[in-house]
Amino acid sequence: MAKKIIVIIFSILIFNACSMxxxxxxxxxxxxxxxxxIVGSPKNIYTENSSLSSIWISDSRNWDGKKRKLKLLDNExxxxxxxxxxxxPYSDIENKNDIYIYIKVVNIVNExxxxxxGRVQLDNGEIVNIPPLHFKKYIYIKKNGILAGIDPVGRFESYSGTLEEYKKNGWKEE
Structure with a gap:
């Protein structure tokens, strides 16, 4: 009887974990x-209707391990x-190490x-004039669980795209 209970509990855990x-x-x-x-962070990354909380600007070359500094030349x-x-308004007092530019935003937009x-100065002195940027909300979905990485038929286990595309097309496994 104890073996049956253990098998049932284990089965429930596996099937629930696979569907998360x-x-x-x-x-x-x-x-x-x-x-x-340039990336925008919502207040709560797990909530669809969460508003924009901050904007992060960094040098893409930082991925190689060297930390290159940036400076926002405009104060807003x-x-x-x-x-x-x-x-x-922007003040570089909020940035402790100048590796990134952090701009705090208060409950303005959620779409x-x-x-x-404006203008950003790189560590080599180059000034980049950033044109107006159109931002969209993106969604990243990943399967979690014990068997999430096991997929013998080659279906994808994650989705990444705009929230608009996701609502229009849904997440379809192929």
Whole structure:
């Protein structure tokens, strides 16, 4: 009898673990700016309707392990949503090590928006004028569980794309 209970509990855990999905949300620019990474973080990455909390700007070359500094040359950024303009003051006091630029945003948007950053100076002195960027909310879904990595028929185990595409097409395993 004890073996049956153990087998039942183990089976329930495996089947439940296989069906769990981890959904994470972020904001990202549609356009690519050479050498600079710009990402928006929601207050809660696990909640679809969470508003934009911060914007992170970093040098894309930092992935090689060397930490290159950035400097935002303008003292404000602008967000435009539904014809309204929001001016967000920026101070580099918030950045402790200058490896990234951190801009705190307070409950302005939770969907698509335009972002005007201005000019960013790289560690080599080069100044990059960043054009207005169209940001969209992205979703990343990953299967979690004991058997998530085992897939003999080659179906994908994760999804990454805009929230708009996901709502339109859904997540279809092939």
């Amino acid at each position: 999905l981890d959904k994470q949300y972020s904001f990202s620019a549609i356009e690519y700016i050479k050498g600079i990474s 950024v602008k967000i435009i949503k539904d014809g309204r303009e929001y001016v967000i 698509d928006f335009l972002l005007y950053i």
